Amino acid sequence: SEALFGEAEPETKMISMEKAEEAKLKAKYPNLGSKPGGSDFLRKRLQKGKYFDSGDYNMAKATKNKQLPVASVEKTEITGDHIPTPQDLPQRKPSLVASKLAV
Amino acid sequence: MAGTGAGGNDVQWCFSQVKGAIDDDVAEADIISTVEFNHSGELLATGDKGGRVVIFQQETENKCQPLSRSEYNVYSTFQSHEPEFDYLKSLEIEEKINKIRWLPQKNAAQFLLSTNDKTIKLWKISERDKRPEGYNLKEEDGRYRDSTTITTLRVPVFRPMDLMVEASPRRIFANAHTYHINSISVNSDNETYLSADDLRINLWHLEITDRSFNIVDIKPANMEDLTEVITAAEFHPHQCNTFVYSSSKGTIRLCDMRASALCDRHSKLFEEPEDPSNRSFFSEIISSISDVKFSHSGRYMMTRDYLSVKIWDLNMENRPVETYQVHEYLRSKLCSLYENDCIFDKFECCWNGNDSVVMTGSYNNFFRMLDRSQRRDVTLEASRESSKPRQVLKPRRVCAGGKRKKDEISVDSLDFNKKILHTAWHPQENIIAVATTNNLYIFQEKVN
Numbered sequence: 001s002e003a004l005f006g007e008a009e010p011e012t013k014m015i016s017m018e019k020a021e022e023a024k025l026k027a028k029y030p031n032l033g034s035k036p037g038g039s040d041f042l043r044k045r046l047q048k049g050k051y052f053d054s055g056d057y058n059m060a061k062a063t064k065n066k067q068l069p070v071a072s073v074e075k076t077e078i079t080g081d082h083i084p085t086p087q088d089l090p091q092r093k094p095s096l097v098a099s100k101l102a103v
Numbered sequence: 104m105a106g107t108g109a110g111g112n113d114v115q116w117c118f119s120q121v122k123g124a125i126d127d128d129v130a131e132a133d134i135i136s137t138v139e140f141n142h143s144g145e146l147l148a149t150g151d152k153g154g155r156v157v158i159f160q161q162e163t164e165n166k167c168q169p170l171s172r173s174e175y176n177v178y179s180t181f182q183s184h185e186p187e188f189d190y191l192k193s194l195e196i197e198e199k200i201n202k203i204r205w206l207p208q209k210n211a212a213q214f215l216l217s218t219n220d221k222t223i224k225l226w227k228i229s230e231r232d233k234r235p236e237g238y239n240l241k242e243e244d245g246r247y248r249d250s251t252t253i254t255t256l257r258v259p260v261f262r263p264m265d266l267m268v269e270a271s272p273r274r275i276f277a278n279a280h281t282y283h284i285n286s287i288s289v290n291s292d293n294e295t296y297l298s299a300d301d302l303r304i305n306l307w308h309l310e311i312t313d314r315s316f317n318i319v320d321i322k323p324a325n326m327e328d329l330t331e332v333i334t335a336a337e338f339h340p341h342q343c344n345t346f347v348y349s350s351s352k353g354t355i356r357l358c359d360m361r362a363s364a365l366c367d368r369h370s371k372l373f374e375e376p377e378d379p380s381n382r383s384f385f386s387e388i389i390s391s392i393s394d395v396k397f398s399h400s401g402r403y404m405m406t407r408d409y410l411s412v413k414i415w416d417l418n419m420e421n422r423p424v425e426t427y428q429v430h431e432y433l434r435s436k437l438c439s440l441y442e443n444d445c446i447f448d449k450f451e452c453c454w455n456g457n458d459s460v461v462m463t464g465s466y467n468n469f470f471r472m473l474d475r476s477q478r479r480d481v482t483l484e485a486s487r488e489s490s491k492p493r494q495v496l497k498p499r500r501v502c503a504g505g506k507r508k509k510d511e512i513s514v515d516s517l518d519f520n521k522k523i524l525h526t527a528w529h530p531q532e533n534i535i536a537v538a539t540t541n542n543l544y545i546f547q548e549k550v551n
Contacts, residue, residue, distance in 0.1 A: 011381065014434060018383035021437040025384065028442075032384075039329045042351070046282055046301055046332070049195040049220070057188055057195055099155040100124040100133055101543055102180040 113477070114533055115549035116496045118489060120174055122159070123542035125487065135538040137525055141205040141213065144529040147175055147536055148215060149543055150200025154184040156217055156270075158228065175545055179228050181270040184219040196221050202287050204296070206309075214273070216296060220283040223298055225274035225309060233261040279305050279315045286336045292343040299336035299348060306360075318366050319348060319358065334449075335395045342401065349406060353390030357417065373404075373415050375422050385437045385446070393449035398458040399530075405461055407452040410434060412463055412473060427473045427480065430465045432503035432514045445519050453528045464523025467512070468539050469499055485523065485537045485544040495549055 026032055033040065051057040124133070132153025139148050147159040160178035187196040198219055206214040212229040237259040241247055282300035289296045297318070298305050304319035319336075323329055331352040339345035344360045356369035377386070389409040397404045403424070406413045410433060413423035429450075433440060440446040445466075452463040459476040468485045482499045489496055502511040525538040533548035 015381045015383065017435045018385050018437060021435065022384040024438040025441060028438075039327055042329050042332055043326060046329075048283060049197065051193045051195060053193050054188055054190055057193070097132070097153075099149075099151060099153070099157050099180055100541070101122045101135075101149060101151075101157045102177045103124075 116472075116483060116533075116535070116546045117549045118491065118494045118496065118544070119534070119547045120545040121487070121490050121542055122157075122545075129541045133541040135525060135541060135543060136199050136201060137203050138527045138536050138538045138543065139203045139205060139215075140527050140529055140536065141215075142207050142530060144531055144534070146178065146205070146213060147527070147545075148203045148205070149538065150183065150203050150217060152197070152199040154182055154186070154198030154200060154219065156181055156183045156200060156203065156215075156226070179268040179270050181226070183217045183224060183226065183272075184222065187221075189221075201284055204287050204289050206289055207293060209293070216287050216289065218284050218287050218298065221277070221280055223276040223284070223287060223307075224272050225276070226270050227273045228268060228270045231267045231269060232263060232265075234264045235259045236262045274309065274312050276307055276312050276315070279307075285334060288336060288338040288346065290338045290343050291341055295343075297336060297338060297346060299333050301332040304333065304336055304346075304348060304366075316364070318360065318364070320365065320367060334392050337395055337397055337404075340397050340399060340401045347395055347397070347404060349392035349395040351391040352387060353392055353408060355392065355395060355404070355406060355415065371417070371420050373420050373423075375413075385441065388441070388446055389437070394451040396452060396454060398454050399456065400458055403458065405452055405454065407450050407463055409446060409448075409450075412452055412461060414461070414475065425475060427461075427471075429463055429471055430469075430501070432501055433466075435503070436514065440519070443519065445522075448522055448524065450522075450524050451526065453526055455528045455533070456531045462526050462528060462535065464526055464537070466519050466522055467517040468521040468523055469501075470523045470526060470537055483546075485539050485542075485546075490544075493549070496546065 051060065123135075130153075132151060132155070134152040135149055136152055137148075137150040140146070141148070145161045147161075149157050149159075151157075157180045158178045159175035161175050162173045183200055184198040186198045188194070189196055196219065200217050200219060202216075202218050204216045206216070208214075212227050215226050215228070217224055217226060236243060237257050239248075239253060239256055239259075240250070276298070280298065280300045280303070282302050284298055284300045286299040287296060294310075295306055295308050298307065298315075299319075302320065302322040303317055305315040306318045307315045319333070321331070321333065331350045331354075334349050334351055336346060336348035339347075345357060346360070347355050347357045349355045353374065355373040357371040357373070358366035359370045360366060362368075362370060392406045392408050394407040395404055402417060404415050404417065406415065406423075407429075410431060411429055412427045414425040416424045437446060450464050452461055454461055460472055460474045462470060462472050464470045465482070469482050470485065471480060471482055473480045482501070483496045484499050500508070500511045501517070502508065502513050504514070507513050521539060523537055523539060527536045529535065535546050537544045537546065
């Protein structure tokens with residue numbers, strides 16, 4: 001039955017529902033630690049956005065945008081003959097498009 | 104009429120406008136991440152995951168149709184933040200706008216603070232409606248005139264031009280946060296503001312970008328001892344020395360900056376006691392506070408945790424004075440909500456102008472209006488199906504189990520990808536802004 005405004009389910013029912021859900025979770029993931037919200041979990045949260053290095057980051061961005069970093073091949077260049085400079089590499093920064101809310 | 108008396112239920116809410124694309128294929132950049140009215144309610148700002156800010160302005164009411172409600176139209180839009188990569192720490196810095204806070208208006212221009220995970224920016228939004236014309240040395244298009252052809256002198260004059268709204272970054276407050284910024288809050292003194300990340304809170308002066316004061320630091324000496332993080336922080340609306348911050352363990356600490364420079368020791372600790380034997384695996388996660396907001400009066404504060412909204416009297420620390428269930432039917436779904444990460448969704452909440460009604464979002468594009476004075480609540484939906492002009496929103500009901508009545512939707516049919524995390528209420532009128540994933544809905548009180 002739907003919980004009414006300001007009236008939670010009786011506390012015993014709330015806890016038994018939660019414990020039933022907990023049992024379901026532990027059945028699926030027996031290796032789950034018993035202390036969620038503990039320091040491992042929080043530290044993982046603090047690490048959000050961490051990559052191994054900038055190469056790792058750029059590869060992740062490329063995969064996300066479904067673009068592979070393809071340098072434009074000039075017909076006059078021979079592979080191995082030309083050391084690329086930063087200017088030769090394609091910019092993978094996403095183009096700045098206006099928000100659709102502002103249409 | 105302006106927000107007084109009429110509560111969440113006597114008020115009938117009508118669709119007014121919807122902004123954003125209709126298509127279902129939502130680009131990540133278009134995900135709305137924050138919504139905020141300014142102090143007069145005339146301006147409404149949104150921030151998105153792509154680092155863009157869009158500001159809408161309320162049109163002055165049509166004098167021919169005094170009963171027609173004014174609309175919000177685009178006033179200005181700009182790129183506030185861009186993606187960065189911290190090469191030293193190999194850390195991605197998203198351009199997503201986490202929060203926007205307006206400064207009270209002091210002159211013709213408008214100012215707002217916008218922040219991503221690491222950098223806060225002060226933006227000035229100003230109008231230009233005239234330009235100088237009649238230069239002696241230049242043509243109107245800017246080309247220089249041949250000086251030998253100039254035989255007379257004239258005084259350039261200002262002439263009206265089409266309104267241009269310009270946004271420019273006036274201050275950039277960078278390099279003060281090791282962890283991810285979750286909150287900014289402008290002090291009632293209009294000179295300082297705070298920024299809070301997972302472990303620290305800093306105090307800034309709006310004019311000074313090269314230094315900030317650390318006022319809260321909960322980082323343990325040994326990170327393995329870490330047990331809680333800061334989830335939100337806000338200054339008191341009138342007392343410039345007071346602020347609160349909430350934690351992932353469901354506590355709120357009130358601090359007084361007069362007590363000491365580093366407010367690691369709270370003046371008050373708000374926590375609802377819980378029987379330890381009643382704890383489940385999920386207890387701490389669902390008790391994590393995702394938002395804290397002072398009432399306009401400054402007497403109360405509201406907190407939002409995963410399943411409920413609580414109103415606290417600042418004079419009573421040991422329990423909230425009111426508790427409202429947002430979507431209690433989710434308690435029997437916690438296992439799957441943990442698996443799909445929804446249990447970590449951070450819902451915000453807001454007060455209406457006279458603190459009689461509070462609002463918060465839920466799933467399936469539902470949002471809840473909780474009327475404190477009338478002890479009634481209603482669930483409404485932001486959807487394209489209910490978006491005919493001035494269409495009255497019909498209350499929605501969720502069936503938790505058992506026999507589903509007509510017009511009810513069962514818990515298992517709820518779309519957990521359609522979350523309303525961000526809502527805002529006009530400071531004086533019954534006008535609300537509700538953000539779905541990539542659309543902004545504006546609803547207004549039905550005018551008879």
